[in-house]
Amino acid sequence: MNDLIATYYFKPKSGVTPEFAAQAISEEQTTGTWTDISTVNEKTAYVHAFDGEVLEIVPSGEGFETKLRYPYEIFEPGNIPQYLSVIAGNLFGLGKLEAVRLLDIDIPKGLDGTGPKFGIEGVRKLTGTETTRRPHVGTIIKPKVGLTPKDTAAVAYQAAIGGVDLIKDDETLTDQKFCPRMERLEMVMEALDKAKDETGRQVLYALNVTTGGDRILEAASNAVRMGANMIMVDVLTAGFSAVQCLASDPSITVPIHVHRTMHGALTRNPVHGIAMRPIAKLVRVCGGDQLHTGTVSGKMGGKAAEILGDNAALTRPAGDLLPVFPVASGGLHPGKVHAEITTLGNEIVLQAGGGIHGHPDGTAAGARAMRQAVDAALLGVSAEEYAKTHAELRKALEKWGSA
Ligand SMILES: O=C(COP(=O)(O)O)[C@H](O)[C@H](O)COP(=O)(O)O
Numbered sequence: 579m580n581d582l583i584a585t586y587y588f589k590p591k592s593g594v595t596p597e598f599a600a601q602a603i604s605e606e607q608t609t610g611t612w613t614d615i616s617t618v619n620e621k622t623a624y625v626h627a628f629d630g631e632v633l634e635i636v637p638s639g640e641g642f643e644t645k646l647r648y649p650y651e652i653f654e655p656g657n658i659p660q661y662l663s664v665i666a667g668n669l670f671g672l673g674k675l676e677a678v679r680l681l682d683i684d685i686p687k688g689l690d691g692t693g694p695k696f697g698i699e700g701v702r703k704l705t706g707t708e709t710t711r712r713p714h715v716g717t718i719i720k721p722k723v724g725l726t727p728k729d730t731a732a733v734a735y736q737a738a739i740g741g742v743d744l745i746k747d748d749e750t751l752t753d754q755k756f757c758p759r760m761e762r763l764e765m766v767m768e769a770l771d772k773a774k775d776e777t778g779r780q781v782l783y784a785l786n787v788t789t790g791g792d793r794i795l796e797a798a799s800n801a802v803r804m805g806a807n808m809i810m811v812d813v814l815t816a817g818f819s820a821v822q823c824l825a826s827d828p829s830i831t832v833p834i835h836v837h838r839t840m841h842g843a844l845t846r847n848p849v850h851g852i853a854m855r856p857i858a859k860l861v862r863v864c865g866g867d868q869l870h871t872g873t874v875s876g877k878m879g880g881k882a883a884e885i886l887g888d889n890a891a892l893t894r895p896a897g898d899l900l901p902v903f904p905v906a907s908g909g910l911h912p913g914k915v916h917a918e919i920t921t922l923g924n925e926i927v928l929q930a931g932g933g934i935h936g937h938p939d940g941t942a943a944g945a946r947a948m949r950q951a952v953d954a955a956l957l958g959v960s961a962e963e964y965a966k967t968h969a970e971l972r973k974a975l976e977k978w979g980s981a
Pocket residue numbers: 718720748749838839870871872873877878905906907908909910929930931932933
């Protein structure tokens with residue numbers, strides 16, 4: 579079958595049968611509306627080829643789960659906003675439903691795009707970890723906003739010599755007056771070149787190019803031309819098509835780090851909204867190379883089973899689409915690294931902002947402590963044990979503990 583299958587949780591309003599509710603979703607999103615219409619008649623019976631189909635309805639919690647089949651032909655291949663209008667459009671406002679949540683989508687071949695240019699392997703090659711396969715360590719420059727380009731670059735240098743693989747802008751830092759994007763890029767790349775001369779290690783810098791649709795490609799192309807080795811996009815605020823437009827443009831010859839700021843508005847309510855799974859699958863289709871999917875022990879409240887499923891959606895074989903590098907971020911510090919790696923495995927980017935820049939001895943020591951925590955986990959030694967011979971890790975654990 580070459581059609582798109584979407585899985586929803588839904589809870590009908592009292593007095594509405596599950597069959598009626600599921601059919602209402604299917605009709606609203608395909609060929610129907612709230613009443614029968616004269617424009618669908620014997621002469622136009624051909625439109626029934628575009629009808630949706632309710633494949634199953636099973637009880638789930640206080641409601642039901644349903645699988646709906648959307649015919650391939652009702653999609654415009656490659657038009658992600660249009661896909662979303664079908665699978666995640668008007669249905670959320672249907673009055674007969676108390677709640678409805680898009681849980682998952684199976685995107686058929688032909689609607690699945692070209693995907694990431696780099697993927698996990700490509701990013702690992704750029705940083706030289708393709709044989710060690712250790713988890714990557716990243717940092718978000720903190721404070722999120724306020725630092726000048728010069729001070730941002732100084733922090734980046736410290737993080738790089740401390741051993742991170744990735745340095746990134748935070749989601750709210752774009753091209754403000756206090757830290758213009760291109761000036762910041764130039765200074766950070768200079769700092770990373772200096773760190774490379776000293777350590778031999780290439781560190782990636784994900785420059786946040788998020789901006790309006792009329793400017794994002796130009797901003798990203800300029801950044802790449804001026805030496806950026808990674809760019810970052812806030813996918814939900816800028817839109818999936820922003821990622822797609824960058825990934826498919828030949829001038830963008832660097833990996834794309836995808837942040838998901840605002841996702842909580844869609845993903846947080848367990849019975850309503852849009853789960854992370856479809857978002858992850860669409861980011862892969864659009865060509866993101868790294869995507870935030872949450873932590874099991876951090877500040878943002880993720881659930882292990884869901885994150886594992888989301889990460890599997892990013893990494894399991896899917897036609898010609900390269901695997902996307904999952905990113906665990908938000909409230910991490912060296913004491914949490916063991917839990918993250920034990921649960922999520924080694925094909926992960928572990929990012930710490932406060933957990934690096936909050937180290938009592940500063941950013942370089944914080945980066946070293948994160949790397950030491952990763953080494954300990956890979957050796958199967960507890961962080962406490964490893965800290966006996968690793969001063970930076972010891973100080974981090976003294977400040978934040980090991981849970
Ligand atoms: O604030 C931070 C990290 O800073 P810190 O390390 O200081 O907490 C990021 O923006 C979150 O990763 C977003 O969360 P998510 O990755 O879940 O979308």
